[in-house]
Amino acid sequence: MRRHGSPPPEFLSVTDVAHVALALLMVPLGAAITVRTLQVAFTPLGVGVGLAFSAFGVYRLRTAWVRYRWLRQRRGQL
16 A cells, blocks of 8 residues: 555656756755855754755655656556
8 A cells, every 4th residue: 555645647747847946956055055054153043944945855856756756657557
């Protein structure tokens, strides 16, 4: 039984590509926020926001990779 709530994708949509592009931008943006916060003035909120951006970007990239693998498996079975 699958643990995920969303069904396997049937095709790669423009929305999926946009989500991957934004996730690819979120990781370096979060790193930049964290580094600049540590360089200028250490604030827990700034570091937290930077780390959260990076972590959420990595999570979205992982989710996109899993959905892409599902798509390839589905196309292989058809």
